[in-house]
Amino acid sequence: MSWVFDHSTVEHSTDLLVLLVLADHAHDDGGVAYPSVATIGRKARLGRRAVQMALRRLEDHGAIAQTSPAGEQHPATYRILGPGGAH
Numbered sequence: 001m002s003w004v005f006d007h008s009t010v011e012h013s014t015d016l017l018v019l020l021v022l023a024d025h026a027h028d029d030g031g032v033a034y035p036s037v038a039t040i041g042r043k044a045r046l047g048r049r050a051v052q053m054a055l056r057r058l059e060d061h062g063a064i065a066q067t068s069p070a071g072e073q074h075p076a077t078y079r080i081l082g083p084g085g086a087h
Contacts, residue, residue, distance in 0.1 A: 018054040036075035
């Protein structure tokens with residue numbers, strides 16, 4: 001989470017909040033995080049659609065990369081990226 005506060009170039013407040021939730025769930029090295037959309041929404045106090053849009057914007061911005069798609073039993077997994085594609 002400290003890395004996001006200190007180094008992220010994300011400016012949209014909703015996106016930053018979602019990125020912080022992902023960082024809270026990730027390993028300290030920015031490794032894989034896999035909270036569900038519902039969990040992200042609950043922690044960020046956002047609706048499902050707002051979370052989905054923020055995740056899409058974060059991917060477009062290069063702040064996160066989806067490492068596996070969501071399935072019936074499992075949420076999608078994400079990796080937080082820094083400049084150059086890795087954190």
